Amino acid sequence: MSSSPSPSSSPPPPPPPPKKVRFLVAFDFDHTLIDENTDVAVQELGGSGPLPDSLKAQAKKKVWTDFMQAVFDHHHERKVTEDDYLRRLDAIALTDGMEECVRGIREEGGEEIIISDSNSVFIARILERTGLSGHFRRVFTNPAEFRPDGRLSISYFHQNDDCQLSGRNLCKGRVLEDYLRERSRQGVDFSFVGYAGDGRNDLCPMLRLGEADLAFPKAGDRYSINAALRHAEEEHGRKLRAERCDWKDGRNILEKIREKLAGQRRRQQQQQPQKQQQEKQQHTKKHSSHSHNSQ
Numbered sequence: 001m002s003s004s005p006s007p008s009s010s011p012p013p014p015p016p017p018p019k020k021v022r023f024l025v026a027f028d029f030d031h032t033l034i035d036e037n038t039d040v041a042v043q044e045l046g047g048s049g050p051l052p053d054s055l056k057a058q059a060k061k062k063v064w065t066d067f068m069q070a071v072f073d074h075h076h077e078r079k080v081t082e083d084d085y086l087r088r089l090d091a092i093a094l095t096d097g098m099e100e101c102v103r104g105i106r107e108e109g110g111e112e113i114i115i116s117d118s119n120s121v122f123i124a125r126i127l128e129r130t131g132l133s134g135h136f137r138r139v140f141t142n143p144a145e146f147r148p149d150g151r152l153s154i155s156y157f158h159q160n161d162d163c164q165l166s167g168r169n170l171c172k173g174r175v176l177e178d179y180l181r182e183r184s185r186q187g188v189d190f191s192f193v194g195y196a197g198d199g200r201n202d203l204c205p206m207l208r209l210g211e212a213d214l215a216f217p218k219a220g221d222r223y224s225i226n227a228a229l230r231h232a233e234e235e236h237g238r239k240l241r242a243e244r245c246d247w248k249d250g251r252n253i254l255e256k257i258r259e260k261l262a263g264q265r266r267r268q269q270q271q272q273p274q275k276q277q278q279e280k281q282q283h284t285k286k287h288s289s290h291s292h293n294s295q
């Protein structure tokens with residue numbers, strides 16, 4: 001006979017501690033994580049002065065990425081160097097409260113990514129300088145590099161022919177959905193997704209968010225996401241399904257996420273006693289049937 005205690009004397013196992021809720025926050029870069037637009041900031045580099053009118057006119061006619069390549073070619077002709085770009089990028093500040101926001105989300109167990117129409121050279125430089133590189137699991141942006149002759153070269157992130165809300169080189173909504181699918185295949189499903197942005201190309205990912213998610217359009221009429229959201233709703237009846245959380249600085253975003261997490265933890269704790277009760281009942285039932293059968 002075994003000397004181990006009979007099932008009736010062993011209490012049900014204690015409930016596991018509440019799990020940290022897994023969630024994802026995707027950030028736009030220009031005017032969201034940082035307080036300027038990188039592509040605009042570098043335009044007058046090397047004392048080259050304002051762009052020639054003929055070049056400026058291309059901004060509206062071309063895909064933005066092609067326009068930026070034309071700007072970089074113009075810089076190259078004017079002998080603008082890699083150091084000139086890097087010095088200008090080093091003068092760009094993070095948006096107020098964003099460092100706290102990015103670090104805070106990580107402390108809360110959140111996963112963070114960047115989806116940006118800037119480029120890999122500009123973003124890597126700024127993340128490195130601000131010590132935030134390690135906080136972002138992935139950066140989705142147009143690949144760029146300095147060629148051996150010193151020319152900055154940029155290419156499309158991908159080819160977008162389907163989404164009318166996005167540019168030819170990048171549909172941020174598709175990037176976000178592909179990322180969620182990829183993580184799901186790896187066994188990671190998020191309880192909610194936050195998306196923060198200020199521009200017209202942030203509309204597509206925000207419209208794709210679901211009811212449990214948080215959309216963070218940057219507050220203020222100068223930010224085109226607001227007109228884009230209005231237009232989508234008034235002209236096309238396309239409303240945000242996610243909760244809309246306008247923000248002015250990074251702390252607003254972090255506060256909202258903490259509020260959401262607190263709500264989720266409260267619900268989890270409320271469900272805990274019910275779960276324990278059910279487990280206890282199952283345990284008793286199992287034991288009584290065992291004693292009954294052994295008689």
Ligand SMILES: [Mg+2]
Binds near residue numbers: 028029031032197198
């Ligand atoms: Mg932006």
